[in-house]
Amino acid sequence: MSDLTPVVLYALLGFMILGSIVAVEIADLLSAVIAMGAVGFGLSLVYLFLGAPDLALTQVVVEILILVFLIRLVVQRKDTTEQHPPGALLVGGIMLVMGVVLTIMVMAFSDMHPFGSPLFSRTAAAPTIAFDYLREAVAQTGATNIVTAILLDFRAYDTLGEATVIFASIVGAYAVLRRVGRISKGGTE
Amino acid sequence: MTPHSPRGGSGMTIIVKSTTRIVTAFIMLFGTTIVLYGHVTPGGGFAGGVIIAAAFALIVLAFGKTLAGRFVTGTTASVWDSAAATAFLFVGVLGYLGGCFFWNFLRPPQSGRFTLFKLYSAGSILLSNTAIGMKVGMGLLGVFLALSVFRPRREEGEGHE
Structure with missing residues (x-):
């Protein structure tokens, strides 16, 4: 990690926050989708600068596909929901909840490891199982990409859970979309 | 799939179609490489699957x-999706050949039978x-x-009403 990396990360973070605000506030749905895509590509750059090429690659390709999906769906459509200014009580309640959440977050994050010293590197004082993964991955699994070695060998059970989640969400998407299709089909025929 | 959709067979212009014809095979090849060499280079099943899905999506968009x-x-897609999900579970169950769930049954640890950085170096990780x-692609x-x-179709229905 060079000296320039924090500057780049903060710049990307600012860009992503800006993109998120644009995506939420703009009325044109296509512009909102494109702003969201910009946020996603910014996130993939962040992963790249933090030295996680696996995540960066996955983020880029997922972002491209989701962008195509969403542009296909929302092109030439406007966000027709009306904006009602929220009441004072609601704003106060939201501010209160945000304050409480922020306080808890600050308390929780102060206990975390400092940025740039991951758990994997703690070896001398307290040997961790994460460091054993790093040391043993190539000998135990033969996979030179240690991310894959952990995902599909040491922690394959977790990956099975993830695959189940994806499967369930896709089945859910099928169920929702298919129902709309059937009703429309019955209406047109 | 019924071919009676009003804009179904049209697709995009000849430029897009020609480019798609040339490019799609390379995109699929790239996705397959990402999947198969996931244990050697960055990537893996998820990223490669998304790339393959994107190649199919390109065909659907370009040719209608x-x-x-x-x-x-x-x-077809949902059948392959379910079959691949079952296959992943099956790889995990086959681990009982070595004693536990998701044991790397094709490559005993420290066996030294396989050279690193090759396709068959990581045993059952390739299958997974x-x-x-x-699964992800389909x-x-x-x-x-x-x-x-x-x-x-939904737009058509709205138009009739």
Whole structure:
């Protein structure tokens, strides 16, 4: 990690926050989708600068596909929901909840490891199982990409859970979309 | 898939179609490489599967659903999706050959039978990656087909009302 990396990360973070605000506030749905895509590509750059090429690659390709999906769906459509200014009580309640959440977050994050010293590197004082993964991955699994070695060998059970989640969400998407299709089909025929 | 959709067979312009014809094979090759060499280079089943789904989505967008529906439909995609999910579980169950769930049954630890950085160096990780790649690719393709198939019909229905 060079000296320039924090500057780049903060710049990307600012860009992503800006993109998120644009995506939420703009009325044109296509512009909102494109702003969201910009946020996603910014996130993939962040992963790249933090030295996680696996995540960066996955983020880029997922972002491209989701962008195509969403542009296909929302092109030439406007966000027709009306904006009602929220009441004072609601704003106060939201501010209160945000304050409480922020306080808890600050308390929780102060206990975390400092940025740039991951758990994997703690070896001398307290040997961790994460460091054993790093040391043993190539000998135990033969996979030179240690991310894959952990995902599909040491922690394959977790990956099975993830695959189940994806499967369930896709089945859910099928169920929702298919129902709309059937009703429309019955209406047109 | 019924080919009676009003804009079904049209697709995009000849420029897009020609480019798609040339490029799609390379995109699929790239996705397959990402999947198969997931244990050597960055990537893996998920990223490669998404790339393959994107290649199919490119075909559907460029040539229209009617032509694309001749070789891949939502039913095909969902069948392959389910089959690959079962295959991944099956790889895990096969681990009981070595004693526990998801044991790397093709490559005993410290065996030294396989050279690193090769395709067959990581045992059952290759099988898991292939299964996940197929699962993710076909799953996302199925969702894409479902979205693109049902949307024009709903617009048509709205037009009649």
